[in-house]
Amino acid sequence: MDDVLELTVAEALRRIEDGELTAGEYFDAYAEAAGGDELGAYLWTANPGPTATPPPPESETRRRRAGDSLRGAPLAVKDIFCTEGIETTAGSRILEGYRPPYTATAVRKLADAGARLLGKTNMDEFAMGSSTENSGYGPVLNPWDRERVPGGSSGGSAAAVAGRVAPWAIGTDTGGSIRQPASLCGIVGLKPTYGAVSHYGMIAFASSLDQCGPLTRDVTDAALLLRAAEGRDACDSTSVGIDGGVELPSREDLDGLRFGVPRELSAEAEGIEAGVSEIFERTLGKIRELGGEVDECELPHAAHGLSAYYVLAPAEASANLARYDGVRYGLRADADADLIAMYERTRAAGFGAEVKRRIMLGTYALSSGYYEAYYGRAQRVRTKIADDFRAAFERFDYLVTPTSPTVAFKIGERTADPLAMYMSDFCTVPMSLAGIPAISIPAGLAEPDGGGAGLPVGFQIAAPAFDESGLLDAAHALERAIDFDTRPPGVRP
Amino acid sequence: MIDRKQVLHVGRLARLELTDDEVDRMSGELSTILDHVERMNQLDLEGVEPTSHIVPLENVLRADEPRPSWPREQVLEPAPDPAEGAFRVPSPQA
Numbered sequence: 001m002d003d004v005l006e007l008t009v010a011e012a013l014r015r016i017e018d019g020e021l022t023a024g025e026y027f028d029a030y031a032e033a034a035g036g037d038e039l040g041a042y043l044w045t046a047n048p049g050p051t052a053t054p055p056p057p058e059s060e061t062r063r064r065r066a067g068d069s070l071r072g073a074p075l076a077v078k079d080i081f082c083t084e085g086i087e088t089t090a091g092s093r094i095l096e097g098y099r100p101p102y103t104a105t106a107v108r109k110l111a112d113a114g115a116r117l118l119g120k121t122n123m124d125e126f127a128m129g130s131s132t133e134n135s136g137y138g139p140v141l142n143p144w145d146r147e148r149v150p151g152g153s154s155g156g157s158a159a160a161v162a163g164r165v166a167p168w169a170i171g172t173d174t175g176g177s178i179r180q181p182a183s184l185c186g187i188v189g190l191k192p193t194y195g196a197v198s199h200y201g202m203i204a205f206a207s208s209l210d211q212c213g214p215l216t217r218d219v220t221d222a223a224l225l226l227r228a229a230e231g232r233d234a235c236d237s238t239s240v241g242i243d244g245g246v247e248l249p250s251r252e253d254l255d256g257l258r259f260g261v262p263r264e265l266s267a268e269a270e271g272i273e274a275g276v277s278e279i280f281e282r283t284l285g286k287i288r289e290l291g292g293e294v295d296e297c298e299l300p301h302a303a304h305g306l307s308a309y310y311v312l313a314p315a316e317a318s319a320n321l322a323r324y325d326g327v328r329y330g331l332r333a334d335a336d337a338d339l340i341a342m343y344e345r346t347r348a349a350g351f352g353a354e355v356k357r358r359i360m361l362g363t364y365a366l367s368s369g370y371y372e373a374y375y376g377r378a379q380r381v382r383t384k385i386a387d388d389f390r391a392a393f394e395r396f397d398y399l400v401t402p403t404s405p406t407v408a409f410k411i412g413e414r415t416a417d418p419l420a421m422y423m424s425d426f427c428t429v430p431m432s433l434a435g436i437p438a439i440s441i442p443a444g445l446a447e448p449d450g451g452g453a454g455l456p457v458g459f460q461i462a463a464p465a466f467d468e469s470g471l472l473d474a475a476h477a478l479e480r481a482i483d484f485d486t487r488p489p490g491v492r493p
Numbered sequence: 494m495i496d497r498k499q500v501l502h503v504g505r506l507a508r509l510e511l512t513d514d515e516v517d518r519m520s521g522e523l524s525t526i527l528d529h530v531e532r533m534n535q536l537d538l539e540g541v542e543p544t545s546h547i548v549p550l551e552n553v554l555r556a557d558e559p560r561p562s563w564p565r566e567q568v569l570e571p572a573p574d575p576a577e578g579a580f581r582v583p584s585p586q587a
Contacts, residue, residue, distance in 0.1 A: 098571055099570075099571060100571075101563060101567045101568065101570065101571070194547050194548055195548045208545065208546050208547065234553070234555060237550065237552075237553045238546075238548060238550065240548060301536065304532065304533055304536060306529075307529060307530045307531075307532050307533045308533065310526060310529070310530055311530055318507060322508075325508070326573060327572070327573075327580050327582055328571070328572055328580055329571040329572060329573075330571070330573070331573070332573035332574065335573075335574065335583060336583070337583060338583055338584065338585055338586055339582055339583050339584065339585045340508070340585070341510075342582070342583050343508040344508050344509060344510035345510050347507075347508055347509050347510070348509060348510040348511070348512075351509075356509060356511075356515070356519075357519065357522060357523070359507050359509060360500070360503055360504065360507060360509070360519055360523060361523060361526060361527075363503050363506050363507040364495070364499075364503045364523065364527075367503065367506060374527075374530065376543060377533050377534075377538060378530075378533065379543030379544055379545060380538040380541040380542070380543050380544075381533055381536065381538065382543075382544040382547075383541050383542055383543065383544040384536070384538070384541060386544060386547065418522055418525075418526060419525055419526060419529055422526075433547075434547065435547030435548060
């Protein structure tokens, strides 16, 4: 059955349809693989075998309406999504043991389309981090090199998909949390347009930036997953869906498409490794070979994206995380103290160092006397960055950058220096601030600075808002030309 | 530079008890991060509108039909100290 673990989901579904594989065999192969996960990718996994509880009749009707298109395909879900009756912690000790009374819309829609929950994946606490070292439940190892991080915050989802213990997964991206781990693990990661997928039941970090999206082995699977997950939701007034839905990609050339290379996020960016630059340049060559035009462009305010982001995201987080107060769910510490002391001690005991740092940063930026200097200013920078993208998309169809300035770094290498960790998101944050879709596809292997075996390098393509179908089509053509082998050496036969 | 006194003040606002060690560390780390953030001050942002949300939002209305809310027990189930059909909290002057 090992062969089954190498299939893309689209290919497995074709085999199930043709009767060469059963949905039960497909699920069980992954349930066994996930149960034996050695990467720390999972916090909870399903047992092999038929579903313990038959789906309720209401969900049965919905499933039939959706055409049963995902045919029981196993799905790994980042532990930030609420799943009814199944522990959901967002990687935090403050939510240890929390069993939500409801399921997130994104997960429910995928289940309605026929996907079956395979497991809940490990993550940086409340999605704050770029290495998954901030999980309250231990780190995740990169399947390409177990001494290195898988990226973050959706590191468990990325490692599971790359490490063949999940065929695909959903994650969330606030400033790069899908794209950067996809890059570091050599898989595909898509952050859709803000509002494409419902936030309902997705534990909030920074509400104006958080977005659910797929982590997959190829671009077609990303389209297949997004197609089932997107849509307007009565439970989330910020969800708008994707007009016209998502087309499965088929494009094989890039004829007539114009690709802009923003100087500020490529040649002029700080800290881009030589190996990453080399793969980036080589990929630009492939775009030209496929008939695409490549030209340099400017995003004059993009280099300030990280500064604006590290005000806006912590500010929103400090407000969102006020709900963890030891009253309605999760941990309560020192029940004998007075009310305020109970709040303070519960939060001191339940949150990890990075979450505390961001709550402090956000509270400071919103506090009396500093609001305008930090939060107000950052909101204006956000306007300028969105304007920069709008202007660039008048000349170009797509913009391309390296996804991460570096390949996967060593576990522990950046934990002592928060700012160095934040720099991981330099090239992904501007698209988040502008709310536009961006995909990372694996483009090749490069040695880390200082030498060593080759590690995956991601190539980021950004598109105008709601042009997911065009973006996936372009990524599909490029993916074919790159022909990257997503199997890490350890799992290669 | 954020000093110890400011860190303790912000910690109180955030309802976060900090150890002495955390106060020291936080003072240095927050100062380093804010130094980086202050690079934004190089930009001329006079007259630029702030963006709080990137998608133009419309008000969403639904039919005003009564429907059952969740059972009380289900909502109280994950609470650390439910009592008499409510969330019990310590007294403000325990």
